[in-house]
Amino acid sequence: MRRQWRIAAAWTLCAIGTQCMAATAVAAESQDDRVTALEEKLNRSLKLIEQLAARVRELEAQRAPTPAVAESSQQSQQRLESVEQQLTQLVDASAARGGGGTGVPLHGFADVGIGNHTADEPGLKGANVGALDIFLNPQLGEHTRSLFELTFEVDEEGQVAPDLERAQLGYQFSDAATVWIGRFHTPFGYYNTAFHHGQEIATSLRRPRFLLFEDQGGVMPNHTVGAWLTGAERLADGKVTYDLFLGNGQAISGGSIDPRSGGVSHGSTIYGGNFGYVFGETLNGLKLGVSAFRSRISDDEQMGRITQVDNAGVYFAYDTDRFEYLGEYYRFNDRNLADGSPAHRSNAGFLQLGWRLPLATPYVRYERAALDQSDNYFALQTSGVSYYRAALGLRFDLDVKSALKFEIARTKNTDRLIDQWTDAMLDYAIRF
Amino acid sequence: MLELQELRGQRIFVTMAYSSCHRVCPMTMERLTELQQALDARGLSAEFLVVSYDPGNDDPRAWRRYRTDHQLLRDNWHFLSGTPADTERLARVLGFDFWRDGEHVMHDFRIVALDVDGAQHAVIDSAHDNWQDLL
Numbered sequence: 001m002r003r004q005w006r007i008a009a010a011w012t013l014c015a016i017g018t019q020c021m022a023a024t025a026v027a028a029e030s031q032d033d034r035v036t037a038l039e040e041k042l043n044r045s046l047k048l049i050e051q052l053a054a055r056v057r058e059l060e061a062q063r064a065p066t067p068a069v070a071e072s073s074q075q076s077q078q079r080l081e082s083v084e085q086q087l088t089q090l091v092d093a094s095a096a097r098g099g100g101g102t103g104v105p106l107h108g109f110a111d112v113g114i115g116n117h118t119a120d121e122p123g124l125k126g127a128n129v130g131a132l133d134i135f136l137n138p139q140l141g142e143h144t145r146s147l148f149e150l151t152f153e154v155d156e157e158g159q160v161a162p163d164l165e166r167a168q169l170g171y172q173f174s175d176a177a178t179v180w181i182g183r184f185h186t187p188f189g190y191y192n193t194a195f196h197h198g199q200e201i202a203t204s205l206r207r208p209r210f211l212l213f214e215d216q217g218g219v220m221p222n223h224t225v226g227a228w229l230t231g232a233e234r235l236a237d238g239k240v241t242y243d244l245f246l247g248n249g250q251a252i253s254g255g256s257i258d259p260r261s262g263g264v265s266h267g268s269t270i271y272g273g274n275f276g277y278v279f280g281e282t283l284n285g286l287k288l289g290v291s292a293f294r295s296r297i298s299d300d301e302q303m304g305r306i307t308q309v310d311n312a313g314v315y316f317a318y319d320t321d322r323f324e325y326l327g328e329y330y331r332f333n334d335r336n337l338a339d340g341s342p343a344h345r346s347n348a349g350f351l352q353l354g355w356r357l358p359l360a361t362p363y364v365r366y367e368r369a370a371l372d373q374s375d376n377y378f379a380l381q382t383s384g385v386s387y388y389r390a391a392l393g394l395r396f397d398l399d400v401k402s403a404l405k406f407e408i409a410r411t412k413n414t415d416r417l418i419d420q421w422t423d424a425m426l427d428y429a430i431r432f
Numbered sequence: 433m434l435e436l437q438e439l440r441g442q443r444i445f446v447t448m449a450y451s452s453c454h455r456v457c458p459m460t461m462e463r464l465t466e467l468q469q470a471l472d473a474r475g476l477s478a479e480f481l482v483v484s485y486d487p488g489n490d491d492p493r494a495w496r497r498y499r500t501d502h503q504l505l506r507d508n509w510h511f512l513s514g515t516p517a518d519t520e521r522l523a524r525v526l527g528f529d530f531w532r533d534g535e536h537v538m539h540d541f542r543i544v545a546l547d548v549d550g551a552q553h554a555v556i557d558s559a560h561d562n563w564q565d566l567l
């Protein structure tokens with residue numbers, strides 16, 4: 001402060017032009033003081049630098065691994081690049097073997113059997129080829145869906161018969177709504193959509209008889225050609241599933257149901273729906289549902305003979321790690337539209353209980369169909385016979401893709417041609 | 433939400449499953465449990481990732497119920513669900529083959545072991561299911 005005052009005073013005196021020498025002397029004295037002060041400051045700074053340098057050396061000594069950490073980080077980067085490269089190679093390799101987006105994965109089912117009767121033809125016995133089912137679902141886009149299923153079956157004359165079982169294209173709006181157009185499995189009940197093809201999936205050796213494929217003795221319109229809206233909506237504790245469909249009315253042709261995949265000439269339709277509830281926390285694994293359809297089914301042998309088939313059903317499926325219980329019941333209320341006769345009532349159903357044991361899955365099934373023979377719908381079908389069947393079976397999972405099944409069943413036809421027989425069969429089923 | 437980078441430096445076992453599977457997935461969980469027991473016996477730690485084949489149904493609540501029902505409650509077991517697209521991509525990368533037929537998801541038995549660098553270390557599947565090879 002004193003020095004500042006002196007310098008200020010000197011410059012003030014010089015500025016006014018008087019006693020400049022005296023002022024210079026005062027300034028010289030002031031510079032000496034300033035150098036001294038700077039020297040002191042420099043010394044303090046040097047000491048501070050030395051202290052800081054010592055502290056840095058001390059810290060570096062404490063963090064001796066630092067160079068190794070740096071090296072590790074570099075190695076990590078190299079390893080990450082290596083992993084990335086490996087992943088890329090894996091994707092490429094996967095795509096090259098058909099699993100990627102460059103091809104259509106080929107999947108399907110097949111089975112062969114042997115027994116005192118074949119599974120579908122009680123008049124035949126010995127070894128038989130079941131079906132080869134080729135399943136294609138090319139990935140087309142985020143919302144576009146497709147599914148094609150080509151089945152090769154051996155008929156009772158031993159001829160191989162190819163069949164385009166499913167050919168459907170769909171658009172998925174969300175999990176809650178997908179629209180399919182084409183030929184699909186008619187969504188009635190549970191079994192027809194859950195276990196339609198692929199004996200490897202189903203616990204039992206064969207389908208319930210009344211649910212067999214149309215050309216193998218089934219009496220239900222298992223396939224529809226038309227449009228199908230399906231989806232599911234999650235609720236607080238469970239899930240609601242729904243199906244609504246509209247398609248070509250079937251015909252009975254040559255004694256079996258024809259889905260009319262090529263279109264219809266008379267404009268008749270089938271329409272219906274299926275609503276189910278899948279339980280969540282409580283009764284997890286249980287699904288309950290109802291379904292119904294109405295179809296106008298024509299007879300190819302008599303022009304104008306059309307039966308209006310009204311079907312309503314209830315079903316349940318209770319599937320857990322320990323057991324699989326399935327049951328369905330259907331009631332028919334059919335009218336012959338040509339003669340206006342009263343409705344014909346028939347019913348069919350089954351109950352199947354299976355237990356998942358460590359080595360095998362034993363199951364029992366009882367099925368029954370009481371079909372009104374004065375109903376054209378059943379009378380015109382070769383296999384539209386009332387019957388009951390009790391079956392006892394055992395499924396062995398040989399590995400995750402193949403199963404061996406044994407079944408003993410007693411069947412009795414209870415009208416038209418009363419007959420009864422016992423089946424003892426083995427079936428070897430795979431998926432790929 | 434689990435970021436895979438959080439698991440960097442850990443030994444990881446990855447498999448795919450879905451909560452309503454009653455044939456293949458119980459066997460997969462059994463193998464993983466055997467693997468966990470072997471690791472415990474050796475004093476080794478690892479992370480187990482179970483990624484859903486069926487993300488539409490396997491929400492956190494479904495996985496929580498599955499863990500409780502199957503007594504798979506350890507903290508190092510992670511039951512995950514991604515988007516359908518991510519699920520397919522992960523399956524493709526790690527070699528899990530799966531496809532759907534109606535309500536069923538057709539899939540393999542497969543467990544992939546990743547080493548601490550995230551590289552594929554070993555695989556067991558239906559053709560070769562000796563889980564000790566994963567160690």
